Amino acid sequence: MHRREALRVLGAAGLLPLIGGAGRPARRLERIGLQLYTVRDRMAADVDGTLAAVAEIGYREVEFAGTFGRPPAELRRTLDGLGLSAPSAHVPLEALLPDPAAAADVAAALGNRWLVVAWIPQGRRTLDDYRRFADDFNRIGESLRAAGLRFAYHNHDFELARTSDVVPLELLIERTDPALVDFELDLYWVMKGGGDPLEYFARFPGRFPLIHAKDIGAAGEMVDVGRGLIDWERVISAERTAGIRHWYVEHDNPRPDSLASARASHAHLAHLAAG
Numbered sequence: 178m179h180r181r182e183a184l185r186v187l188g189a190a191g192l193l194p195l196i197g198g199a200g201r202p203a204r205r206l207e208r209i210g211l212q213l214y215t216v217r218d219r220m221a222a223d224v225d226g227t228l229a230a231v232a233e234i235g236y237r238e239v240e241f242a243g244t245f246g247r248p249p250a251e252l253r254r255t256l257d258g259l260g261l262s263a264p265s266a267h268v269p270l271e272a273l274l275p276d277p278a279a280a281a282d283v284a285a286a287l288g289n290r291w292l293v294v295a296w297i298p299q300g301r302r303t304l305d306d307y308r309r310f311a312d313d314f315n316r317i318g319e320s321l322r323a324a325g326l327r328f329a330y331h332n333h334d335f336e337l338a339r340t341s342d343v344v345p346l347e348l349l350i351e352r353t354d355p356a357l358v359d360f361e362l363d364l365y366w367v368m369k370g371g372g373d374p375l376e377y378f379a380r381f382p383g384r385f386p387l388i389h390a391k392d393i394g395a396a397g398e399m400v401d402v403g404r405g406l407i408d409w410e411r412v413i414s415a416e417r418t419a420g421i422r423h424w425y426v427e428h429d430n431p432r433p434d435s436l437a438s439a440r441a442s443h444a445h446l447a448h449l450a451a452g
Contacts, residue, residue, distance in 0.1 A: 206413070209446050210238030210264070212389060212427035216435045220245050225255055227436075232259040234440050235447060240425045241287065242267040242295070249286035256288070264423050265291035265361070265387055267331070270298075274313060277320035277328075284326055291387060292321060293361050295331040302335060307345045311352035318357030329359040329387055337370025346372070350381050360384050362419075363427075364407065365391035365399050375415055383420035389427045390446065399429060401438050403445030410449060 211231055213220055219227040224245050231239060239261055244252060256263060266289045268280055273294065284292055297310060318328040336346035346367075350360060362385045367374050378385065390412075392405030402409065415421075426446070431438030 206424060206446060208237040208262075208423075209235070209443055210240060210423055210425040211236045211439055211443070212240045212242065212267075212425045214242045214267075215426065215428050215431060215439055217242070218435055224252070228255055228259055228261065230436055231439065232261055234436075234443050236426075236439070236443060237261060238423060238425070239263050240265050240267065240293075240423075241289075244283075244287075249283045253287055263287045263289055265289055265293050265329070265425075267293045267295045270294045270296065273317050273328075277317045278324050281321070281324035281326060284324075289326065291327045291329050291359065291361075293329045293331050293387065295361075296333070297336075302345070304340055304343055304345070304348065307336075307348050308352060311349050314349070314353050314358045318354065322357060327359055327386075328357065329361045331361040331387075331389065332363050333366045334370030337367065337372045344372075346377075350377075350384060355384060359386050361387035361389060363389040363391065364412065365389070365393050368393050368407075369397060375411065378415045378419035382418050385419040386422040388419075388421050388424050390424055390442065391427055391429075392442075401428060401431075401445070402426060402442035403449075404441070409446065413449070 213227075213231075216227055216231065219230075224247055228239070237260065239256070241252075241263055253263075266284065266287060273280060273292065277292075280292055283289075294314075297306070301310075314328060314330060321328045330349060332346050336349065337344060360381075362374060362377060364374050366389075367377065390402050390409075392400045392402050392407050394400045394405045424446070426439060426442040428435070428438045428442070
């Protein structure tokens with residue numbers, strides 16, 4: 178798809194506000210992070226070597242999605258030795274619903290501040306389901322707060338599918354208590370679902386301390402940061418409004434080399450933010 182046609186399609190979907198144009202100068206991102214799901218193939222084979230390679234690229238933060246069979250305290254020693262930290266980690270919803278406090282020990286060992294749920298099961302996505310999940314999120318957030326932690330929810334595109342004139346992601350944001358529940362906005366999946374991240378930042382200021390940085394290609398495919406259509410200067414310039422504290426690069430299916438993908442995305446963000 179040529180760029181002109183891509184802009185026409187994305188404009189019809191309401192995605193142009195985040196694409197193209199010159200944004201205000203972006204501030205320097207001091208600690209760019211990586212969601213380790215991006216390099217899960219390498220982590221499965223060599224945890225220490227992969228974390229060392231991630232640190233060598235220049236990443237200073239990581240976000241776990243599982244501990245790859247390693248004791249959390251052991252992982253923490255590795256992180257400390259490499260100058261890495263893990264402000265957040267993804268955990269399954271079913272692990273938090275019965276007893277949210279049970280996850281606190283693992284989080285404390287890794288140095289997590291946020292525990293993030295990244296998926297609502299298929300077959301449980303009616304509006305009534307989302308209302309119940311919002312109430313569950315408030316309860317989880319209250320329990321984690323007592324343990325000195327924060328709770329957050331990470332979106333995909335299905336939460337953007339309007340039902341009876343209601344957008345589920347907006348329902349979740351509006352129905353949850355900002356004192357208890359944060360959101361990790363995945364920029365690619367918001368745009369893939371037809372939403373505009375900048376609009377969410379403006380409508381719900383301060384609700385997005387965590388961001389997944391992914392780019393969107395002309396045909397709607399996921400690409401490395403800087404190889405798609407997103408105007409990253411504008412995103413970074415909205416950081417204060419959104420309440421962003423941590424930026425995590427992620428690519429769900431990097432090909433052919435997951436570490437090369439992580440390196441390319443980091444290079445673009447680091448260059449842009451230093452300019």
